[in-house]
Amino acid sequence: MSDVGKSQCLRLIDGLESECCRCRQGLCLRQQVLNLALGAEHDLLCLTCLAADNAKTGQELLTDLGPYVVSRECFGREWKKYQSKADCPNPGGCLPETCFSFT
Ligand SMILES: [Zn+2]
Ligand SMILES: [Zn+2]
Numbered sequence: 001m002s003d004v005g006k007s008q009c010l011r012l013i014d015g016l017e018s019e020c021c022r023c024r025q026g027l028c029l030r031q032q033v034l035n036l037a038l039g040a041e042h043d044l045l046c047l048t049c050l051a052a053d054n055a056k057t058g059q060e061l062l063t064d065l066g067p068y069v070v071s072r073e074c075f076g077r078e079w080k081k082y083q084s085k086a087d088c089p090n091p092g093g094c095l096p097e098t099c100f101s102f103t
Contacts, residue, residue: 011081020046028088030099033078034061037069046093058095066102 012018013032020027021043035044038054051058069075080103082088085096 011087013078016041017044020044020049022046022049025093026090028090028094029082030079030088031094033069033075034065037065037072037075047095048093059098062095062098062102066099070102 011029012027013029013036016032016035018027018032019025022045025046025048027044027046031047031050032044034047034050035041038050045053047058047061051061054061056064069079082100085091085100088094088096088099
């Protein structure tokens, strides 16, 4: 494991897409996990597009899904790889204040 690729430094989940299939915005690890929690393993969406699909705001989506995600061992393990707001590579496309209120 000597080559530290881009995805590794962003700590993304291997084998999952790293950008939104709709708007091409880069995904962070937690956005990947939100897609998995919603049952999507392909054609992943960013928080903004995911929220639009669910007729919610990003804030509402996170508030609804966050507690569920962290309570599930498999999702929570990934989620917690981001330990602080500084770990999110794309704070502009995320809602770190909300995101990091679930730990
Ligand atoms: Zn998008
Ligand atoms: Zn993020």
